[in-house]
Amino acid sequence: MTAITNHLPTAELQALDAAHHIHPFTANGELAEKGSRIITRATGVTLTDSEGNEILDAMAGLWCVNIGYGRDELAEVAARQMRELPYYNTFFQTTHVPAIALAAKIAELAPGDLNHVFFAGSGSEANDTNIRMVRHYWALKGKPSKSIIISRKNAYHGSSVGSGSLGGMSAMHEQGGLPIPDIHHINQPHWWAEGGDTPEDEFGLARAQELEAAILELGEDRVAAFIAEPVQGAGGVIVPPASYWPEIQRICDKYEILLIADEVICGFGRTGNWFGSETQGIRPDIMTIAKGLSSGYAPIGGSIVTDEIAAVIGGDEFNHGYTYSGHPVAAAVALENLRILEEEDVIGHVRDVAGPHLKEKWEALTDHPLVGEAKIVGMMGSIALTPNKATRAAFEEPGTVGYICRERCFANNLVMRHVGDRMIISPPLVITPTEIDLLIARARTSLDECHAILQDKGLL
Numbered sequence: 001m002t003a004i005t006n007h008l009p010t011a012e013l014q015a016l017d018a019a020h021h022i023h024p025f026t027a028n029g030e031l032a033e034k035g036s037r038i039i040t041r042a043t044g045v046t047l048t049d050s051e052g053n054e055i056l057d058a059m060a061g062l063w064c065v066n067i068g069y070g071r072d073e074l075a076e077v078a079a080r081q082m083r084e085l086p087y088y089n090t091f092f093q094t095t096h097v098p099a100i101a102l103a104a105k106i107a108e109l110a111p112g113d114l115n116h117v118f119f120a121g122s123g124s125e126a127n128d129t130n131i132r133m134v135r136h137y138w139a140l141k142g143k144p145s146k147s148i149i150i151s152r153k154n155a156y157h158g159s160s161v162g163s164g165s166l167g168g169m170s171a172m173h174e175q176g177g178l179p180i181p182d183i184h185h186i187n188q189p190h191w192w193a194e195g196g197d198t199p200e201d202e203f204g205l206a207r208a209q210e211l212e213a214a215i216l217e218l219g220e221d222r223v224a225a226f227i228a229e230p231v232q233g234a235g236g237v238i239v240p241p242a243s244y245w246p247e248i249q250r251i252c253d254k255y256e257i258l259l260i261a262d263e264v265i266c267g268f269g270r271t272g273n274w275f276g277s278e279t280q281g282i283r284p285d286i287m288t289i290a291k292g293l294s295s296g297y298a299p300i301g302g303s304i305v306t307d308e309i310a311a312v313i314g315g316d317e318f319n320h321g322y323t324y325s326g327h328p329v330a331a332a333v334a335l336e337n338l339r340i341l342e343e344e345d346v347i348g349h350v351r352d353v354a355g356p357h358l359k360e361k362w363e364a365l366t367d368h369p370l371v372g373e374a375k376i377v378g379m380m381g382s383i384a385l386t387p388n389k390a391t392r393a394a395f396e397e398p399g400t401v402g403y404i405c406r407e408r409c410f411a412n413n414l415v416m417r418h419v420g421d422r423m424i425i426s427p428p429l430v431i432t433p434t435e436i437d438l439l440i441a442r443a444r445t446s447l448d449e450c451h452a453i454l455q456d457k458g459l460l
């Protein structure tokens, strides 16, 4: 393999990185000892590192590079927009063409009467918008006591103080004084880990009914909204039982609470439809979007809201906004990304070609001795590693085996992540059947190597 030479040698870059760069969600001291892997370029579904290794990125970056890497059209649009109008804001009675065009395009793509967009720079910011917006909405409707937002344990909604509070990650709540007041968490519909002997559908129903119990306990006059990912992503690609979402929708319809679908991962084709809400058959009042909106080529997110919410919010000044709300370069890049998704029928490719092929190969992984279940929706999948498939047993120290498996994947030039002892994938939507076969082959090799290591260590 040829090393790329237009930058400092890997060891020097690693030393500088260790000396000055604090990585997110990382034990930085440990990483400094080990040295970070340096990604230098990418095309299609393939990353290249500073040593010239070619790595299949089965995570699409962080669940975001939906159209794949290296699309010149987006670079050109960004350069053109930077020359024409690199920045202007959308405060103080002004706007600009990219923000107008993108909002209109999103309104066209979003289902039902979700016709209005409040822009943010990321999913975290968009969910912070949602917290303030739903509370303000109810205040404007004369019900200021409706301020509690119900969310779920092991949900991920971002890393800011507000969105981290919405999320249900206990490791995050342990740091920095989260959660903020008036956020309530119910249990997740994670049958494999928490379902015990209850049949899957019965379990899904029971977990959905926890929402009703919480509303009744807290008081309908106190609850503003329920927020959830259509399919949990960062929590481990947890696909809810089929009974779950219809019951959640019934409960949201029955009580006066808003349904927020966090589409940051599920949106823009990942589940085989434009939005995960369509795949799950739900009608949210608000959608959080980011990631696939621009395929990660530029940071942009937002909240899509219904006509009714926009009308209510429009009745007053909403004292909220970000310098980069609707940033013209990011908006222009997002528009070009949506054009590609639409004109190249990338979602049709997920639904009819890549999705069915990946599903078949992915589900067949359950023939491996370590793999208990394999779940997949569109282009997001997970497998549960277990020492005993019949009892769905967990390994003794949760996450240890997942980490070993992830390290084997890395060594085999495959980016497949672990969440505890679940392995997860979320590849670019444009992945071809041949690339899917390579993904599966590397995953199998990595699982075999992991299995051998566990046998050596006496962990099986």
Ligand code: PXG
Residues within 6 Å of the ligand: 062, 121, 122, 123, 124, 125, 127, 156, 157, 158, 159, 229, 233, 234, 262, 263, 264, 265, 288, 290, 291, 301
């Ligand atoms: N909602 C969901 C559903 C997400 O997955 C966010 C909101 C926050 O978006 P921003 O753009 O602020 O990061 C996310 C982000 C992981 C991982 O390790 C997942 C995310 C971000 C970083 C890491 O799986 N999801």
